[in-house]
Amino acid sequence: MSGAKPWLQHYTEEVAPTFHYPKHNLARLLIDSAHLFPNRPALYFMGKKLSYLEVLDASYRFAHTLKQLGVQPGDRVSIMLPNCPSAIVAYFGTLMMGGIVVMTNPLYVERELVHQLSDSGATVIVTLDLLFDRVQKAKAKTPIQHVIVTSIKDYLPFPKNVLYPIKMKKDGAKLDVSYGEGVYSFKKLLRAASPAPVCVDVDADDEVALLQYTGGTTGLSKGVMLTHANLIANAHQTSNWCYRLRMGEERFLGAIPCFHVFGLTVLLNQSVLGAGMLILIPKFDIDLILDTINTLKPTIFPGAPTMYIALINHKRVKQVDVSSINVCVSGSAPLPLEVQERFEALTGGRLIEGYGLTESSPVTHANPIWGFRKIGTIGIPLPDTEAKVVDASSGEEMPVGEIGELLVKGPQVMKGYWQKEQETASTIQDGWLYTGDMGRMDSDGFFSIVDRKKDLIIAGGYNIYPREIEEVLFEHPAIQEATVAGVPDEYRGETVKAFVVLKTGMSLTEKELELWCRERLAAYKVPRKVEFRQSLPKTMIGKVLRRQLLEEESKD
Incomplete structure (x- = not known):
C-alpha cells in the first residue's frame, strides 16, 4: 500500500489514514459544541467574551431574520466583514436556514464588489457601517435587495x-448609515427575531454551503462551490492532523481573516469543531498581536509567513511571553527556513508549512506537526487525500523527484466553479483537481511546490522558478522580505527582477546582492534587476501581490 502512497509511512500512529466524515449541515459544528460546552467562551473580541450559548442564540436569530426577509434555502448571502462576532453569527445563521454564504473581502473596491455580488446573485449583504457608503454605491448594479449593517461597537464591552x-469620527471615518428602504440594523433585527432552534437538513455532498471567490489571478475571480461535506471533511482532516488538541480548551489566535478560506477552515470551523475559543482580530496589527499573545495565551496561531516574519523581527518580541503557542500552520505562501527556525526557538511551539487552495477547502498537504518533517516542503497529503505530479502537457505521471503539475483528490475537493461548467471540466478530471502549481514528490512522499505554473520565468530558454531565488534572498542577513518576478527583456524574452525590503537599519547595494546570489545560484537565475522598496503590496492574508508589482513595472 505505501508503495503507491509512500507518505503513509510518515503518519504518526495517532493519525488514521482514513476517517468517516459526518454528512450534515455545517452549522451543526456550532450546535454540537454549544450543547457540550454551553458556557465556555466561543469568541473573544476586543475585551468581550461570548459563550457558545450566546453565539448559538444569535445565530438562530439571524437565521429567522433571513427567513423573515424572504430568503429561501439556496439563496446567496454576502458577508462583507472583518473578523468580528457579527461575521460568525451571520455565517452560521445563513447555513442554519439553508442559505449559501458568499464571503466578501471588506477591502474590495466598487468594481470587484459589483462583479462578485452580480456573479453570485446575492440578495442580502451583511456589512459594516464603515463600509456602508461603498456598498450603497455598488448596490444599484447588483441583485442586492437587503443591506444589514453592523458596527464594531455592537460587540465591544463598556466603555469601549x-x-x-x-474615536472613529475623530479619525475621519464615516459611520453614518441611513436606515430604511432595505437598510437594517443588525442589532435591532436580532433583538426582534425568534431564538427558536433552526437547522435545515441538507444533502451534504451536493448542497453548496459556501461560494468562495478565488483571488482572480487570471482575470475575473471565480466562485468556488464548497459543499457542506467539503468543509466538514477539511475541518476534521485538519483537526485530526493536530491530534494533541484538547476539546474545549484550545485558544485560536484569529489574525488571518475568516473571509479567506484558510481562515474559515483552520480558524473558524476548526475552533468551533473543537469547542475552542476564537480570539478575533479585525485587522493585522503586530503590537495588538503581541499584547494578545501576552495576555490571552493563545495555543494555536495559523498564519501567513509575513505574519511570523513581522513577529520575530519586532523589537518587543523579547519582552513578551510567547510560550503559550503550541501549533502554527503556515499557508498561502512559501515559509522560509530561517523564519521557521527563529519562530520555533522563540515560542517553543511547532511551526509547520502546509499547502492548499480555495478549490480544496483549502488544505490538502501539511508537514507532520509532532513527527518526521522536511523543512522546505509542503509536507504530505492529509488523510483520505491523494496527490500526484504529472507532465503538464501529456498528463503522464512524473518519476519521483521530477517537476510537473500537482494534482490532488479527496473529500475536500470542490464541487466546481459557480456557473462555469467548462472551467470546472478542465480543472477537475476523473476526480483529480489540477492545481496549476508546479511541484515534485520525493521518495518519502513529501511534496514541494516550485511555483505557480503561470509564475514560471522563461529567460533565454531556461525555466526559472521564483521560489528558489526567493529562498536565497531570504538567507541574506540584511533582507526582511523579498519576491521575484519575470519582467520583459528584449534579449532573453524575460529576465529575473527582485523586489527587496531591507531590515530596519540595514544597508545593501545591488552589487553586493548580485555577488551573494552568484555564489548560490546558477548564473541564469541571478536577478538582473533589483528594486529596493519600503514594503511589498500584499493581500489581506499576507500573500505578496506579484501581479501588482508587474503592473507597476509595465507603467514605468
Missing part, C-alpha cells in the same frame, strides 16, 4: 462601545 464612535 461608547468611546469607539467618538
Whole structure:
C-alpha cells in the first residue's frame, strides 16, 4: 500500500489514514459544541467574551431574520466583514436556514464588489457601517435587495462601545448609515427575531454551503462551490492532523481573516469543531498581536509567513511571553527556513508549512506537526487525500523527484466553479483537481511546490522558478522580505527582477546582492534587476501581490 502512497509511512500512529466524515449541515459544528460546552467562551473580541450559548442564540436569530426577509434555502448571502462576532453569527445563521454564504473581502473596491455580488446573485449583504457608503454605491448594479449593517461597537464591552464612535469620527471615518428602504440594523433585527432552534437538513455532498471567490489571478475571480461535506471533511482532516488538541480548551489566535478560506477552515470551523475559543482580530496589527499573545495565551496561531516574519523581527518580541503557542500552520505562501527556525526557538511551539487552495477547502498537504518533517516542503497529503505530479502537457505521471503539475483528490475537493461548467471540466478530471502549481514528490512522499505554473520565468530558454531565488534572498542577513518576478527583456524574452525590503537599519547595494546570489545560484537565475522598496503590496492574508508589482513595472 505505501508503495503507491509512500507518505503513509510518515503518519504518526495517532493519525488514521482514513476517517468517516459526518454528512450534515455545517452549522451543526456550532450546535454540537454549544450543547457540550454551553458556557465556555466561543469568541473573544476586543475585551468581550461570548459563550457558545450566546453565539448559538444569535445565530438562530439571524437565521429567522433571513427567513423573515424572504430568503429561501439556496439563496446567496454576502458577508462583507472583518473578523468580528457579527461575521460568525451571520455565517452560521445563513447555513442554519439553508442559505449559501458568499464571503466578501471588506477591502474590495466598487468594481470587484459589483462583479462578485452580480456573479453570485446575492440578495442580502451583511456589512459594516464603515463600509456602508461603498456598498450603497455598488448596490444599484447588483441583485442586492437587503443591506444589514453592523458596527464594531455592537460587540465591544463598556466603555469601549461608547468611546469607539467618538474615536472613529475623530479619525475621519464615516459611520453614518441611513436606515430604511432595505437598510437594517443588525442589532435591532436580532433583538426582534425568534431564538427558536433552526437547522435545515441538507444533502451534504451536493448542497453548496459556501461560494468562495478565488483571488482572480487570471482575470475575473471565480466562485468556488464548497459543499457542506467539503468543509466538514477539511475541518476534521485538519483537526485530526493536530491530534494533541484538547476539546474545549484550545485558544485560536484569529489574525488571518475568516473571509479567506484558510481562515474559515483552520480558524473558524476548526475552533468551533473543537469547542475552542476564537480570539478575533479585525485587522493585522503586530503590537495588538503581541499584547494578545501576552495576555490571552493563545495555543494555536495559523498564519501567513509575513505574519511570523513581522513577529520575530519586532523589537518587543523579547519582552513578551510567547510560550503559550503550541501549533502554527503556515499557508498561502512559501515559509522560509530561517523564519521557521527563529519562530520555533522563540515560542517553543511547532511551526509547520502546509499547502492548499480555495478549490480544496483549502488544505490538502501539511508537514507532520509532532513527527518526521522536511523543512522546505509542503509536507504530505492529509488523510483520505491523494496527490500526484504529472507532465503538464501529456498528463503522464512524473518519476519521483521530477517537476510537473500537482494534482490532488479527496473529500475536500470542490464541487466546481459557480456557473462555469467548462472551467470546472478542465480543472477537475476523473476526480483529480489540477492545481496549476508546479511541484515534485520525493521518495518519502513529501511534496514541494516550485511555483505557480503561470509564475514560471522563461529567460533565454531556461525555466526559472521564483521560489528558489526567493529562498536565497531570504538567507541574506540584511533582507526582511523579498519576491521575484519575470519582467520583459528584449534579449532573453524575460529576465529575473527582485523586489527587496531591507531590515530596519540595514544597508545593501545591488552589487553586493548580485555577488551573494552568484555564489548560490546558477548564473541564469541571478536577478538582473533589483528594486529596493519600503514594503511589498500584499493581500489581506499576507500573500505578496506579484501581479501588482508587474503592473507597476509595465507603467514605468
